Amino acid sequence: SRARTVFTNHWAVHIPGGPEEAETLAAKYGFANLGQIGGLEHHYHFHHSRVVRRSTFTTRGAHSFIHMDPKVDWAQQQVVKSRVKR
Amino acid sequence: HARSDHIHFNDPKWSNMWYTHCSDKNNRCRTEMNILAAWQRGYTGRNVVVTILDDGIERSHPDLAQNYDQLASYDVNGNDYDPTPRYDSSNENKHGTRCAGEVAAAANNSHCIVGIAYNARIGGVRMLDGDVTDVVEAKSLGIRPDYIDIYSASWGPDDDGKTVDGPGPLAKQAFELGIKKGRKGLGSIFVWASGNGGRQSDHCSCDGYTNSIYTISVSSTTENGNKPWYLEVCTSTLATTYSSGEFYDRKIVTTDLRQRCTDGHTGTSVSAPMVAGVIALALEANPLITWRDVQHLLVKTSRPAHLKANDWKTNAAGHKVSHMYGFGLIDAEAMVVEAKRWRNVPAQHTCSKSSERRTQYIRADQKFNSSMISTGCSEQSGHHVMFLEHVQVRVLIVHPRRGDLEINLISPSGTRSQLLAQRLLDNSNEGFRNWEFMTVHCWGERAEGTWTLEITDSPTQKRNPEVLGKLKEWTLILHGTSEHPYQSQSSLHSRSRMLEIPTAGREMKIPDSLPGVTEPEEEEEEEYNGSCHQECGDQGCDGPDADHCLNCVHFSLGNLKTGRTCVSHCPLGYFEDGDARRCRRCSRGCENCVGRGANECRSCRRGLYFNLEENSCVESCPTGHCHDEGQRQCLKCHENCLKCLRDADRCTACHSGFSLAGMTCVPECANGTYFNLEEIKCSLCHVSCSTCTGPGMEECIQCATDFLQQEWRCVRTCSPGYYRGESTGYSQRMCRKCEENCLSCQGPGTSCTQCKDGYNLFSRTCIMNTTCNNADEVFCEMVKSNRLCEKKLFRQFCCRTCLMTA
Secondary structure: OOOOOOEEEEEEEEEOOHHHHHHHHHHHHOOEEEEEEOOOOOOEEOOOOOOOOOOOOOOOOOOOOOOOOOOOOHHHHEOOOOOEOO | OOOOOOOOOOOOOOOHHOOOOOOOOOOOEEEOOOHHHHOOOOOOOOOEEEEEEEOOOOOOOOOOOOEOOOOHEEEHHHHHHEEEOOOOOOHHHHHHHHHOOOOOOOOOOOOOOOOOOOOOOEEEOOOOOOOOHHHHHHHHHHHOOOOOEEEEEEOOOOOOOOOEEEOOOOHHHHHHHHHHHHHHHOOOOOEEEEEOHHOOOOOOHHEOOOOOOOOEEEEEOOOOOOOOOOOOOOEEEEEEEEEOOOOOOHHHEEEEEEEEEEEEEEOHHHHHHHHHHHHHHHHHHOOOOOOOHHHHEEEHOEEOOOOOOOOOOOOOOOOOEEEOOOOEEHHHHHHHHHOOOOOOOOEEEEEEEEEEOEEEEHHHHHHHHEEEEOOOOOOOOOOOOOOOHHHHHEEEOOOOOHHHHHEEOOOOOOEEEEEEEOOOOOOOOOOOOEEEEOOOOOOOOOOOEEEEEEEEEEOOOOOOOOEEEEEEEEEEEEEEEOOOOOHHHHHHHHOOOOOOOOOOOOOOOOOOOOOOOOOOOOOOOOOOOOOOOEEOOOOOEOOOHHHHHEEEEEEEEEEOOEEEEEEEEOOOOOEEEEEOOOEEEEEEEEEEEOOOOOOEEEOOOOOOOOEEEEEEOOOOOOOOEEEEEEOOOOEEOOOOOEEEEEOOOOEEEOOOOEEEEOOEEEEEEOOEEEEEEEOOOOEOOOEEEEOOOOOOOEEEEOOOOOEEEEEEEOOOOOOOEEEEEOOOOOOOOOEEEOOOOOOOOOOOOOOOEOOOOOOOEEOEEEEEOOOOOOOOOOHHHHHHOOOOHHHHHHHHOOHHHHHHHH
């Protein structure tokens, strides 16, 4: 049987406008901006403390509208990946 | 075999490090990884930075503290700079500390062990002790890429034999960024443990990390060269180290949590840090080698040694390779010697070609073949691949039970890579949706020619026989170079290419962590005194491998341009010229031949067919012949058939005056009639048909005048829910379906005139006759600004409420 998807309260967001724009958008939708993801330019790690930490469904709310914001190219709620030590 | 009783470290577990040196003076023991010899040349990993992507690193461990590097460390789980593991009663988070010790435990400090690169700097990234997401992986793979040289990871998706998973979009980008920009443009080096699921019949091709061209996938072998219980086979494995095996086999000693040592470390995670350590030695020997140079070095220097596998084969470039061990056991000394004199390989080119996008059925218990001819993109200078490195195959397969599939790829030179073996535990019906398989087994071969994808579906459990697997598309992605990768260094790789082997009785110097440090020696002009490869002839050799021979016992393969190697038998596509002791190429397309002539073929390469009349190989059989896939020959079709499929009487096209009925050619009938096979005469079609395949009203091919086609029937007027529309590509008119929820309409799109129950007509669209109760002004603004009501998916989404309120 297929493993159930577990959604987290972390988002990856692609904002071409730069770090200041990322800060503004994070604030607008209630996220904390945890900074750029490694060396990936314009990709930011957002965290939302009022969204449930682990959930089997995507929670809807004002934060969901970040996906539709014209200044956001792409946003993805992060899902838990099952990883094992070898 | 080697004796190494001339060197001693005071670390208490030194004598237990059987995979590094021999401690039993009365017995010979296996030291083919040649780590001591690399140390003796002065390479200990100095100025090289390695990090372990795992559950943290005990930075205060006495064997790690000396080489611990704060700048090569991070805690992704805690978002701070301290990667110290979280301690619990089960010591769950010991893994990273164990791996780190293998790489860079300090030498001669009276504590525990000696790391393979005991002067390298070591860091740890704590990223497995929490929810692992794409962001977590991408962050970890991209930490300080200009500072860290080697990332070693010994984890991956579940090794349960039923998972197919790999890096997400961000982690993929992180890999790509790492190899493009890391190490100031030379490329980050990612080392990966190939998988632990051997007992679950798992296959490392189903792990997108080990299967990536950007990672060096490492396998394991026991002390005696046997397959460990956890080993997973696949074609992306590049090299192997000693590790462990069954309970009676010796394991690995390394640093352990709480400042301890362990001699019970096991699993494939032993092997990745060992290779990371050896690569650190090579990077010290030559810091300017790129990420691809490192992979070339591993291909060139790893050896089958005594590793037992029944699938060792020599590819057309002369490399011995196995699905269990890749190119074999890693050789640290050969790595540093080669690295020292290495010249960067030419730029990487990538050439892709996709099959036609159409569904092809995979029948159970039958072999399905699909061939593709590649020119290696010779017409595109920036993409031209002549000499292969990695080969990827991206497939879109729909299948009712994924675990029943076996997939092979056959290169133009005849090298067969098993991209996927059956996985008994994989019951998934998800198939492979653009999954990329990868093989290194064609490394060094020529790219040009016919590539064949072979899929076998062998049901291991009862399945619905009517549900067939489908191959929808496949893409061949060739990576490599347009010129020979070693041509620029041919002068170095000819007579002066040699290993300096310590002479018997010579005192081994303990390198530079100890007093009396010796600098690495220059070995350009030294003479090779070691043993030659078994295929070398009486004139000797200038190195240990088959491509170092000055003449051959059996046959010589290759030429001066591509490099020569000695082989016992010529590979497919060549014939053995006994007088000249050379493997000579058959004519183009021949698999077996007796001479160079085009009419001297005896069988053809995959994807080509043997034309019996001309003793030649053809890509497709001439008209009037069909392809006999089993014998790979051309068969003459039945006399009425113009074309046939597999058998002479399975027609797919007919001669003039005949038409197809199923797969038989029958005499043609006039319009309004069809050939009745039972009565062997032309009979009338249904009144609604103009042409047909049988008497029924659903067997029309074309409709009679005044009839319209509606869902495979011919009708006088369109039914409710359909509108009269123009057909495209057909001369007849058709009834097309109205938009969803319309009871009747005037045409395509929003043109409803009546709605189904529960829906109201609004702006010629049928929307649910409910209203929202939360459509406040802000919400409506969002709906309006994003034009949600124009999108079909969102049309039921408060549109009516918003339109009414705003």
